[in-house]
Amino acid sequence: MKADQQAFVDALLGRGAAPAGLTGSQRGLAAYRNNIQALSAQALAVPFARLREELGEDEFASLAWTFWRVHPPESGDLGRWGGMLAGFLVERAGEASGLPDLARLDWALHQAERAEDAALDAESLALLGSHAPDTLWLQLRPGVSLLAQTEGAVLVWRQGWRGQSQALADLDAVFVRAVLDGVNLAEALEAAAVKGSGAETDFDFAAWLQAALQNAWLQGVRATPPNRTTTSS
Template sequence: MSCTDAREREALRQQLLLRSLWREAPEGALRGWLRETPAREQRSLAAYRSNGEAVAGRALATAFPTVEQLVGEASFVALAAAFWRAQPPTCGDMAAYGAALPGFIAADPQLADVPYLADAARLDWAVHRAEAAADVHQPPEGLPRLGTDAPEALAMVLRPSVLLVSSRWPVAAIWHAHRSSEADRFSRVRAALEAGTGEHALVWREGWRPRVLALADADAAFTTALLAARPLALALDAAGAEFQFEPWLLQALQHGWLAAVLPCLEFSGEEER
């Protein structure tokens, strides 16, 4: 057997193994590929499945701590196992696994009695992404352009860790409450849920610490436009008359949201976020 044939055979064996683990392959599909009896084959597959579910569960618990607290540990283990079976990992980096969990939660009728759970998961995932985002150590590039160039000619680039989650639920309050030790930490969440108050949650990282801040509508509209690579003039238009640029810029500089101020022609808006 040539090296090419051996590689192709091994690739096929691995594909069959994965499909068997995820119950997509017919029963006994691995027979002839494994030197095991049918009974040992089933025990091996069961062990692999159990280990895969456990690894996926730990990865998801790391990425979605708020969701785990909201549903409880036992329910989260069951949720993670169901998600693993429905949407198994497609790459070896388990830190990248879980992007589809908010949608999976939203589509699950069993979780309909916790209507804010999917958006809490979206915020957890945004925080997880922010924690893994590329570092930017230097001060914002091109800041003096704000005093010389027209807004129509400029684009403001936010750092890779800056993300925004907008929800009809108080997701920022929920996130903070589950990280507080105060006795009345859930009172604000209850009041917001009763009032039907939604929130725009800005996510970023300061050093190694993730941050979450609830934004006003105008600030959220401005941030959304920047994240969509709109020119500064269009971002200001989207924010409306209530938006105050100077206080926003001061916050952006204090917290490290801003990466650069560039001429529009130099900014393609295609940077991966």
Template sequence: MDASAPSCLNPAALTPQALRLEQERQAQLLAAIRAGHGPLPAGWAGHRVGLLAHQRHARATARRALAGAYPVLAAWLGEVEFEALAWQHWCQTPPRRGDLARWGAALPEALASEGPGTGTEHASLAALEWAVHVAARAADPVPGLPQGLDALQTTPPEALWLLPQPGLALLPCSPQVWARWCAAQPMPPPGSEDPPMPCEWALVRRVGWQVAVRALPADQARFTHRLLAGDNLGEALTRAAPGNFQDWLRDALAEGWWRAVSTAAPGSLHDEDEEP
């Protein structure tokens, strides 16, 4: 079989032995594409130039896929540096699923490993962009006020949990990263006016078909973080009560952060993990 092109065989039509051989062939081809040198894959019937063509295609695919999730980071780094970053990430953490929109979750951590300085800012911006990317793909928000809201008046806070809307996320965000994010948006987020609102945390949420990002004061962020970490309302109030709970509650209800108030501890508050 000519191994110069990826196989389009139907796995269901292969015997177990043939499927194993095909998987090995594909693994050898992908390894050769990532390496770009060394021995040609077993069964390769073409010239090395064919392998390099596959590698060029893979590099372009990696850049497009990662730029879809990280457009602001791509513009910051520039085309050449971002393409090199995308290819490095593709080689070190290759996709595991066919949906490339789910690939790239590990990039912020990879950038953070570069150490303090610019790498930290790159990682912080990447974390914000990935949260926006996940929120854009999340389920539609539950409309209206949170279900069970009346329980706030009838049930002790130690027996209440706030369940976030799909895609809701809270991230640390330095003023420098916030300014770069805001500058890249066609419609500046609230709080990004000049002079800018001090920003240490950014809240990401779905608003209809769009994703909204806003700066959150530190005291409200600490409280919201405890709720997203799984604390019940009583624990969150004890550990990190905001300066004005009524102000926090007003914004949370007006902007639709929570889908329900629950009297049962949830198994998980978080969306399904994306592929690295």
């Protein structure tokens, strides 16, 4: 029975012939397959709108169907399907194609839009004036991530209900990556200072903080270390 079920799934996904004795016509099987094929393109287009625009509708639909057959959804929430697409594109098209970077950006923006809502803890900002930097940790809002793209670092976040992105200067990227890695403020500042030694301008924490407040990157300042869960990539 289990083998028959797997054979049916394989036939449905175009991986093999229908099992002998399967009730229903080949026309019915083809109809099911066409429905799933259309669903794959519709579902993947939600998080990967920029990739779809780059490839065109027909090529994107072909990609979606191939990806579905190799990495089918693991849950009924199709909004969670697509996290492996960048790696899939590396194997199929290579990094030089630019498609994996585009997929990474699309997925990060999608994740940011699905992230938990969190308001700024404005009162916690007072800790910056009363505590030493090595006793403080910055907490960025859910959905904030840092991408290492071919053209440089890109910060992704949610403002309102829309995903946003912008390129970061090297020192800002070093600082944000340190914050996302869960180090204290003093260590994050030191990392940016070491990177900036030489001809580069020193990292301007005051300017970064102003941007973090204006763009809703920062959730608050904490006097206890967070769980070290890296969200950079």
